[in-house]
Amino acid sequence: MRNFQQKKILEMIQTLAEANAEIKRLFLQKEFSSFLQVLADCQEFVAAICGFIEEIEGEGTQTVALFGEYYGLLYQASLAVEQKKNRSFLKHLKEQLNKITNSVKTELKPNKLEVVFFPYNASMWDSLESVWLAANNDPCCDAYVAPVPYYELLPNGMFGKMHYEGSEYPDNVPITDWREYDIETRRPDIIFIHYAYDDMARNARIHPDFYSKRLKEHCDLLVYIPYFVPVDDVVEDYCAVLPGVLYADKVIVQSEAQRQSYINLYKQYDKQGGWNGRFGNPMEKFVALGSPKYDKVAEAQKVAYSLPEAWEWQLYRQDGTRKKVIFYNTHMFTWINGGKEYFKKLQAVFAFFRSRDDVVLWWRPHPNTELNFRTLQPQLLDEYMRVVREYKEAGWGIYDDTPDLHRAIAMSDAYYGDYSSVVSLFIAAGKPAMTQNIHEGHSAEPYMLPTCLYVDDEFIWFTLYGKNALFRMDKQTGKSEFVKLFPDIVDNGEYFFFQSAAKVGDTMFFTPAGANNITTYNVVNQSMTLIPLKPPVAIPGINYTSKWKFHDALVYGAKVFFIGFSYPAIICIDTLNRNIDYFTDWVPEFVKQLKSHSEYVLLSRACQNGSVIVAVSEHTNAVLVFDMNTCKTEIHKISNKATGWTSICFDGIDYWLVPKSVSPVVRWNLQDNKITEYSAFPDSFMPVEYRSIKILNAGNYIWIFPYNGNMILAINRDNGSMEIMREFDSGLGGLSGYTFAYLSGEKIYAIPRCGNLIEEYDVMTGDLHIRSLNIDACLAPDSKKMPGSSLSVYQEGGLFTAKQFLRIVSNNDYTGTANHNAIHDLAVNNGTVGRAIYDLLKAEIVL
Structure with a gap:
């Protein structure tokens, strides 16, 4: 009954x-x-x-x-x-x-349940399978599996090609024809679904007979279990208002944190829509019991899978040793949204893995990729089909379009590809994962560009472009190492976080460019602290940008002065008491001198002469003189044709200024306002705007390092001659250059734009030492956490390449301990999720 x-x-x-x-x-x-x-x-x-x-x-x-x-x-x-x-x-x-x-x-007490599962995609059956196993093993339950068809949408919104995958389920799952299971007559006690979109999807839809609203009318409990497993604690807003979520009596989610996210969103929409609880009490609707997909991961690790012969031989080298298997996941929407650039990335990936004899690529595109190209990007469908065809015909990698995702997970050693819920399944299996960056190629070594440099007696301290980490190089051994993450900064791969550093005692002060705060690092106790900045005051004529706040930091006694690049102030920090003063009274008058008010550069560079700071701007030939004792400012105009200056240095008597535009280098005396111009550039010199990133006074020369340019120039202070400094060899045959140059004692440290090295030049001996960064980019996994997630996942880009990831995989350097703990926190009942779900719902049906 x-x-x-x-x-x-x-x-x-x-x-x-x-x-x-x-x-x-x-x-x-x-x-x-x-x-x-x-x-x-x-x-x-x-x-x-x-x-x-x-x-x-x-x-x-x-x-x-x-x-x-x-x-x-x-x-x-x-x-x-x-x-x-x-x-x-x-x-x-x-x-x-x-x-x-x-x-x-x-x-006639009820002693029998009837439950029915309506999956739509065989490859997503894992989200329901362990619940079905629990129901099927219950002698008091009749469990049916009736896969439902789905249809591609035509441009006019009508149903197109039908897909039915009933024949693709595991052999141990008896399949009931969807046309023969009459829910109105049978009225199952519980209906399970894993697709919640109903008629809301823009690419495909299931048969309307199986929309959640109709199913709800013909059962006691409608249960939605998502076919995906988010790797973070927050769900997308739309997920809380999908039809299958609204009409379901129970929504089974992965963790308590995700449950709270659903509840909060549901309450918000309930209030906005005036539903008044029409779709149920969220506290009862959303239940955190875990995902059956994790049950499948655990079960799959115990299975001795057999592979097609064409796949099996690819797993081994000629000497019989097994290759490492890299699961390659391409997500349909990432690919479609990436367009042509994604196709280029794909070719780079294939070329890289094809060149390796120690790994094999197991490519498994999202099962709906072809469907989505056909419905959403039909102009790219032929190219997609060509890529798939050529990959399969080449035969050097495995192409997997079967429904069995978990065989691929079990047989693979690591994950590489787009960010998706499959990442968390690999982590649950104790295997490393790396998300690909479609904007990154596959060069042999990562591109590492130092952006901030400070040199002391033992180390060269530096930061890297787009990375929120501090590094140092031992001057004796040349070994580079990761020191510490900067707090409150997200790796976005885009900005110069810091532009310069200064040191007072044991504490280093890092000048924020794209970073939000001034950051200090104590070299003794290895602690970092943040010094927050006031929001900049809006001043007409200054186009402030948070990407370039400050450039230079200068030390005077126990104080550090930060020179605003687009931030309209000179800031002083007293390192003894951490008091901060903002000096802005000079800004309005200085802004009047700017030739262009559309740019964000206020002060481009500064140099120091005792208690005096002299700063220049790219948009005026005037200079700013700031006295660090009195904190008073003066504005001096230099009467030559220059429209602005990119850099400045002091030789003990005069100031040297490099123009922004093609015009002479200027030697200027602050006391008598005398200027001398130097324009006898070498014949092979190629003039380019913004050609100087730094000018230094070292030895008997004024050194000019170009950002865009084909040579390093040096001006002899005695006779004014310009020379090409061929001692440096950074490949400046064409237009290239440097991003930074720094003088420490009698040595110049320069950063070529080509990256990956620091050039150290001894002014006294003329010796040039090329220091390769050689950073072990295999940082602790905790430094690679996905945004909004407690799971540690390697991310491709800049510091970390696919080649280095493979080094981790090949050397078995991955432990995954932190991830196992995080998975335990994210997903409850691992290994027994299906049983827990079934037992709870069975109790809901009074027997």
């Missing part, structure tokens, strides 16, 4: 109780003809009920016997018409119905 069947019997008994009342009324009003007809109808109804019970329970039940007695009482009631005044039958009918009701509740 099933729950709905018992309910149906009780409802029919209630109908008889209502008929009893009608019988009484007709008898008392002496409408005997109608009275006898109702009695006959009731007898026929009782016979139907007994037949219904015997069809389910067989013959010989006490309940049917009691119905037989009730049938007899109906006959006795018909005889009362002749007796007229004998009403005792009314009491007997009522008492008998009470006996029947009690018998139904005790003898």
Whole structure:
């Protein structure tokens, strides 16, 4: 007996109780003809009920016997018409119905469940499988699996090609034809779905008969279990209002944090939409029991999978040793949104892995990739098909379009590809994962560009472009190493976080360019602290940008002065008490000197002469003089044709300024305002705007390092001659250059734009030492956490390349301990999720 069947019997008994009342009324009003007809109808109804019970329970039940007695009482009631005044039958009918009701509740207790699973995609069956296994193993449950068809959408919104994957499920799963399972007649106790979009998707839709709103009407519990597993704690807003979420009685989510995210979003939409709880109580609707996909991961690790022969031989080298298998996941929407650039990335990936004889690529595109190209980007469909065809024909890698995702996970050693829920499945399996960056190629070594440099007696300290980490190089051994992450900075691969550094005592101060705060690092206790900045005051003529706040930091006694690049201030930090002063009174007058107000450069560079700072701008030939004792400023105009300066240095007597535009280098004396111009550039010099990134006074020369340019120039201070400094060899044959140059004692440290090295030049001896960064980019996994997630995942780009990731995989350097702990926090009931879900829902159906 099933729950709905018992309910149906009780409802029919209630109908008889209502008929009893009608019988009484007709008898008392002496409408005997109608009275006898109702009695006959009731007898026929009782016979139907007994037949219904015997069809389910067989013959010989006490309940049917009691119905037989009730049938007899109906006959006795018909005889009362002749007796007229004998009403005792009314009491007997009522008492008998009470006996029947009690018998139904005790003898015909529900002892059988019927549950049905309506998956739509065979490759996503893992999100329901362990629940089905629990139900199928319950002798009190009839479990059905009826895969439903789905249709590609045509441009006009009509249904196009139909897809049905009923033949692609595991052999141990009996499949029921979706056309033969009548939910209205069978009325299952529980319906499970893993697709919540119904008619909201823009690429494909399931058959309308299986939209959640309709399913809800024909079962006691509609249960939605997502086919994906988010790797973070926050769900996308739209997920909380998908039809399958709204109409479901229960939504099974991965973790308590995700449950709270769903609840918060649901409440927000409930209020905005004026639903007034129409779609249920969120505290009861959303249940954190984990994802059955994790059960499948655990189970798959124990299976001895067999592979097609064409795949098997690719797993081994000629000497018989096994290659490392890299699972390559391309997500359909990342690919479609990436367009042509993604196709270029794909070719780079294929070329890289094809060149390796120690690994094999196991490419498994998202199962709906072709469908989405056909419906959303049809102009790229042929190119997609060509890429797939050529990869398969080449035969150097494995192409997997089967429904069995977990075979691929079990057979692979690591994950590489787009960010998707498959990442968390690899982590759950204890395997490393790296997300690809479609903007990155596959060069042999990572591109590492130092952006900030400070040199002390032991180390060269530096930061890297787009990386929120501090590094140092041992000057004796040349070994580079990771020191510490900068707090409160997200790796975005885009900005110069810091532009310069200064040191007072044991503490280094890092000048924020793209970073949000001034950051300090104590070299003794290895601690970092943040010094927040005030929001800049909006000043007409200054186009402030958070990407370039400050450039230079200069030390005077116990104070550090930070020179605003686009930030409209000079800031002073007293390192003894950490007091901060903002000096801005000079800004309005200086802004008046700027030739262009559309640029974000206020002060481009600065140099120091004792207590005096002299700063220049790219947009005026005026210079700013700031006295660090009095904190007073003066503006001096240099009367030559320059429209602005890119850099400045001091030689002990005069200041040297490099122009922004093609014009002479200027030597300027602050005291008498005398200027001398130097324009005898070498014949092979190629003039380019912004050609100088730094000018230094070292030895008997003024050194000019270009950002865009084809040579390093040096001006002899004695005779004013310009020379090409060929001692440096950074490949400046064409337009190239440097991003930074720094003078420490008698040595110049320069950063070529080609990256990956630091050039150290001894001014006294003329020796050039090329220092390769050689950073071990295999940082602790915690430094590679995905945004918004507690899971540690390697991310391709800049510091970390696919080649280095393979080094980790090949050397088995991955432990995954932190990830296992995070997975435990993110997903409850790992290994027993299906059983937990089934047991909870079975208890909901009163048996």
